[in-house]
Each structure stands twice: as C-alpha cells, then as structure tokens.
Amino acid sequence: MTNRTPTTKKLELVCPAGTPAALRVAVDAGADAVYMGFRDETNARNFPGLNFSVDELAEALDYAHERGVKVLLAVNTYAAAGKGDPWITAVDNAARLKVDAIILADVGLLDYAHRTHPELRLHLSVQASASNAATINYYAREFDIRRVVLPRVLTVPEIRAINQQIDIETEVFAFGGMCPMAEGRCSLSSYITGKSPNMNGVCSPASAVSYVQEGRDLKTNLAGFTINKFGPHERAGYPTLCKGRFSTNGDPGYLFEEPTSLNVTNILPELIEAGISALKIEGRQRSKAYVREVVQNFRKSVDAALSGERLIIPMDNLTEGGHNTTGAYNKKWM
Amino acid sequence: MIYQATPAENFTPLLVAGLMIRPLPTAPLDRLLSYIARRIQDNHPAILERLRPLAGTRFLICPTDLPYEIELVLGEDRVDCHLRRSHQPDTEVTAANVTISGSFLSLVDMMDGKQDGDGLFFSRSLTVTGDTEALLTLRNAVDSDDIDLRAEILARFGPLKTPAEIFMSAGDRLYHRLARDMSVISRAITGPLSDRCEDLEQENQGLRDRLGRLEQTSVKTRNRLQVLGRKIAS
Numbered sequence: 064m065t066n067r068t069p070t071t072k073k074l075e076l077v078c079p080a081g082t083p084a085a086l087r088v089a090v091d092a093g094a095d096a097v098y099m100g101f102r103d104e105t106n107a108r109n110f111p112g113l114n115f116s117v118d119e120l121a122e123a124l125d126y127a128h129e130r131g132v133k134v135l136l137a138v139n140t141y142a143a144a145g146k147g148d149p150w151i152t153a154v155d156n157a158a159r160l161k162v163d164a165i166i167l168a169d170v171g172l173l174d175y176a177h178r179t180h181p182e183l184r185l186h187l188s189v190q191a192s193a194s195n196a197a198t199i200n201y202y203a204r205e206f207d208i209r210r211v212v213l214p215r216v217l218t219v220p221e222i223r224a225i226n227q228q229i230d231i232e233t234e235v236f237a238f239g240g241m242c243p244m245a246e247g248r249c250s251l252s253s254y255i256t257g258k259s260p261n262m263n264g265v266c267s268p269a270s271a272v273s274y275v276q277e278g279r280d281l282k283t284n285l286a287g288f289t290i291n292k293f294g295p296h297e298r299a300g301y302p303t304l305c306k307g308r309f310s311t312n313g314d315p316g317y318l319f320e321e322p323t324s325l326n327v328t329n330i331l332p333e334l335i336e337a338g339i340s341a342l343k344i345e346g347r348q349r350s351k352a353y354v355r356e357v358v359q360n361f362r363k364s365v366d367a368a369l370s371g372e373r374l375i376i377p378m379d380n381l382t383e384g385g386h387n388t389t390g391a392y393n394k395k396w397m
Numbered sequence: 398m399i400y401q402a403t404p405a406e407n408f409t410p411l412l413v414a415g416l417m418i419r420p421l422p423t424a425p426l427d428r429l430l431s432y433i434a435r436r437i438q439d440n441h442p443a444i445l446e447r448l449r450p451l452a453g454t455r456f457l458i459c460p461t462d463l464p465y466e467i468e469l470v471l472g473e474d475r476v477d478c479h480l481r482r483s484h485q486p487d488t489e490v491t492a493a494n495v496t497i498s499g500s501f502l503s504l505v506d507m508m509d510g511k512q513d514g515d516g517l518f519f520s521r522s523l524t525v526t527g528d529t530e531a532l533l534t535l536r537n538a539v540d541s542d543d544i545d546l547r548a549e550i551l552a553r554f555g556p557l558k559t560p561a562e563i564f565m566s567a568g569d570r571l572y573h574r575l576a577r578d579m580s581v582i583s584r585a586i587t588g589p590l591s592d593r594c595e596d597l598e599q600e601n602q603g604l605r606d607r608l609g610r611l612e613q614t615s616v617k618t619r620n621r622l623q624v625l626g627r628k629i630a631s
C-alpha cells in the first residue's frame with residue numbers, strides 16, 4: 064500500500080448480478096450500482112438459467128433502492144432483423160419499473176428510448192465500441208446519453224484525453240474476463256458456432272461446448288473443434304475461440320490471448336486521475352461466491368484509492384488461468 | 398465414475414469416514430437426501446422454474462472423497478435425488494447426461510454459494526463432462542436463490558433440532574481439527590517426494606531451454622551453410 068493525496072472525487076462501483084441472489088450479495092457486499100439483464104437475447108449474457116424476469120427485476124429494484132444502491136439494466140445486444148419486439152419491450156419495461164439507467168448499444172434502440180422515455184437515463188454500452196471523443200459526443204448530442212462504458216482497448220492516457228473532450232461520465236472495466244477484440248465488433252465465435260455475443264448475447268454458447276477428460280488432460284471442444292488442451296496441473300480457462308491454443312509452425316500456443324483476467328486494483332489511482340466516474344466488474348455469468356469476494360475486495364480497494372492509498376488485491380483464485388493483467392490500460396505492444 | 402481418492406488434497410477426515418461407513422446400508426442416507434431435495438423444491442420454487450427446460454435430464458454428482466454418488470433426475474415440476482454406491486460394476490445404471498466430480502466439501506460449498514464454480518473449474522478441482530448447457534443451467538438455477546443446506550438438514554430433526562445443531566457444530570469443529578492434523582501428516586509424507594519432483598521439473602526445464610537454444614543455433618548454422626553453398630555454386 065502506498066500513500067497519495069486523498070481525493071474528493073466519487074467513484075461508482077458497478078457490480079454484476081446474474082441472478083436475484085447475486086444481486087442481494089452485490090448490494091450487501093458494497094456495490095454502489097448493480098447491473099443485470101432480462102432472461103432473453105436482449106442482453107449480452109444470455110446464458111441458460113441466468114438473468115431476471117420482469118417480476119424479479121421489480122423485486123431487485125425494491126431491494127437495491129431500500130439500501131441506496133442503483134440498478135442499471137443492460138439491453139445491450141443488437142436488435143435482430145425483423146424481430147425487434149423483445150428489445151422494445153425490454154426498454155418499455157425498464158422505463159415502467161423506473162430503473163436508474165438503461166445500458167444500450169443499438170442506435171435504433173437508443174433513438175427509441177430517447178424519444179419515447181425522455182426521463183430514462185441512458186448509458187452507452189461497451190458493445191457500441193465508442194472509443195473516441197467524436198463518437199461519444201455524437202451519441203451524447205443525438206440521444207442524450209449520460210455515461211459511456213469505454214471499450215477495453217484504451218490506455219490510461221487515452222482515457223484521460225477522452226475525458227477532457229467530452230461532458231459525460233465514463234465507466235471502465237475493472238475486473239473479470241478479457242476480450243482481445245474491440246467489443247461489439249467481435250464475430251470470432253460465430254464462425255464456428257453460428258452465434259455471436261453481439262446478436263445473440265452469447266460468446267461460445269454452452270450448447271456448443273463440451274469438456275472431455277483424457278486421462279489427466281482436459282480437452283475443450285467448441286462446435287466439434289478441439290480448441291484447447293490443458294495438462295494435468297495447468298489451470299484452465301473459458302472455452303472461447305480467442306483463448307484457444309493453435310499450432311503454428313509446429314508450436315502450439317495462444318495466438319490471440321492467454322487465459323487471464325483483468326484486474327485494475329494496482330492502477331486505481333491513475334484511473335481516478337484520468338477522470339473516470341465508474342468502475343465496472345464483469346461477471347454476470349459467475350457465482351454469488353465470485354460476486355461477494357470481488358465486490359468486497361473492490362470496495363476496500365476503491366475506498367483506499369479515494370483516500371490516497373493503493374491497495375492491490377490479486378484474487379488469483381477467481382481469475383482465468385490464475386493470471387491477472389491490466390490489459391490495454393498499460394498497453395506496451397503498440 | 399469410480400471412487401477415486403488418490404490426490405493428496407483428498408486425504409481428509411471425509412475419506413476416512415467414507416471408508417468406515419462404506420459397509421453400512423445406503424437407505425437412511427438416501428432418505429435424508431430425498432428429504433432435503435423435497436425441502437429445497439418446496440422452499441425455492443424459483444429454482445424449479447429455471448430448471449424447467451431441463452426436464453428429463455439426468456445428472457451424476459460424484460464426490461471424489463466418498464464412496465457414493467448422487468443421481469439427480471429433473472422432471473417437469475420435481476427433482477428426484479438418490480444416493481448410490483459408486484463403482485457398482487454389476488448394477489444396471491442409466492447413463493447420465495452430465496457428470497460433475499469434485500471433493501464433497503467443494504460441491505457442498507458451491508451449492509451453498511460459498512465457492513465459485515468457475516474458480517474450482519479453472520483450478521481443476523472440479524471436473525465436468527457431458528451436456529454443458531444443462532450443467533450451466535443447473536449451476537445458474539441453484540445459484541439464483543439462497544439455499545442453506547445446514548438449515549434444510551436440521552429441519553429433518555423436528556423437535557430435536559437444537560441438540561442436532563449442537564451436535565453438528567461439534568462435528569464441524571472436530572472435522573476442521575482433524576483436517577488440519579491430517580494435512581500436516583500428508584505434507585510430512587509427500588513433502589520430500591514433492592521437493593524431489595520440483596527439483597526434477599527445474600532440471601527438466603533447464604534441459605528444455607538448452608535444447609531450444611541448440612535448435613535455434615542449428616537452424617542458424619544450416620541457413621548460413623545454405624547461403625555459403627549458394628555463393629560457392631555461383
């Protein structure tokens with residue numbers, strides 16, 4: 064822990080809730096805001112058994128609001144051609160239930176929400192991939208968005224520069240799964256599964272994934288293709304194509320990205336100085352145990368950072384491959 | 398799934414207890430398990446709602462440190478849960494759609510919401526095979542509500558709940574004390590072998606690095622020779 068000057072700035076800790084129980088855990092563990100999605104393809108974590116019904120969202124709002132915690136609803140996939148009703152219904156339900164903000168990516172949906180529900184606070188999803196001031200200012204001007212979730216492709220100085228050129232809040236990812244791609248533009252998994260996170264809310268849909276134990280080795284298959292094989296003592300990762308191991312020139316290795324997770328506890332003071340307003344913890348698909356531990360640790364780390372200290376918490380037990388990274392925030396490769 | 402209690406992390410009081418109770422009939426434990434499953438269904442209907450798409454799916458849960466396995470069969474509006482001895486070669490068993498294996502306490506902690514399933518999977522403490530979509534649905538459904546397994550078990554004791562609770566807490570303390578002691582014994586036995594393995598691994602890595610460097614030098618030399626050969630030929 065190192066001492067720095069305390070800041071009077073606020074930093075909102077935005078935490079994942081894949082289920083009602085996870086929401087209660089996040090609220091009790093110290094979240095300032097919780098985000099979730101409906102149980103359908105309108106959100107980018109459309110996993111089986113996960114997410115909220117309309118009634119569950121109403122109960123979640125009561126629980127969170129009674130404890131002074133905000134509720135943000137993600138409707139952040141792109142409306143499918145010819146069947147936009149679920150997305151429109153999701154926005155209408157969010158407005159009716161009075162969520163604190165709705166997280167959108169689709170331009171048509173942003174336009175609908177802005178015109179139909181002007182009282183509804185709009186956040187621009189990371190899925191919109193708005194990574195420069197001109198784009199963000201366009202969304203702010205046209206749809207009155209109040210916050211942008213920045214893609215995980217920017218360095219800390221780039222985030223600072225963007226904050227100096229825009230008048231809305233910025234939210235950045237703080238912990239959890241990493242994508243090597245610009246969000247909202249990745250179709251890698253759809254090449255072999257036919258489904259993508261942008262349109263269907265799933266990257267490597269569970270129906271296409273199988274794990275095969277070969278002796279002491281673990282083989283991961285996606286849509287019939289073997290994409291990774293872990294040795295007896297090797298920590299495993301998610302079955303995504305971007306984290307598959309491929310053989311090039313006879314050497315198997317990670318072409319896109321190793322199994323690793325983002326963790327910014329060691330650069331929180333720099334992110335605060337760069338002018339961010341909120342930190343997002345990834346992991347609506349993870350368990351209550353994950354939510355509890357990560358939120359509690361980030362609460363401590365954020366409070367320490369705001370009082371001028373640096374509290375680094377590795378959380379290797381929860382990370383993919385047992386590794387942490389600050390990803391593009393400390394980009395050294397370009 | 399075969400009852401396999403070989404890794405050092407499985408050397409726990411449960412392993413010993415499992416060996417001791419192995420000759421006993423399974424019926425009382427099976428009844429207790431069915432009772433707990435019914436209680437969970439009655440007290441957590443939202444979980445059943447999330448499991449509805451899985452009607453007909455058969456799960457096999459295999460605690461690697463106990464001589465039993467648990468079969469979970471999902472119906473339209475009910476869950477049937479049964480205990481059976483693991484590895485019964487003469488018994489006719491319907492194949493499971495999903496098999497989940499891990500230490501008993503990891504599995505219980507995961508169900509109680511104290512352990513993260515993905516973290517256990519990453520660390521290879523949990524093994525899963527079969528229908529991944531069904532597995533994820535079950536995991537998410539169980540995680541969507543707060544299940545207190547201890548309270549569900551205690552409810553079975555009716556008016557004797559309080560003494561049962563005292564007995565359970567004492568058992569819990571005893572288990573943790575025994576687990577600590579057995580861990581010390583395990584480390585004392587496997588420590589020297591583990592040190593030797595680490596030494597060998599380091600030596601092996603050193604040799605691999607040296608071989609890699611030699612291969613690089615060999616490629617460079619071959620390239621130089623080819624260039625030289627072309628120069629001489631011209």
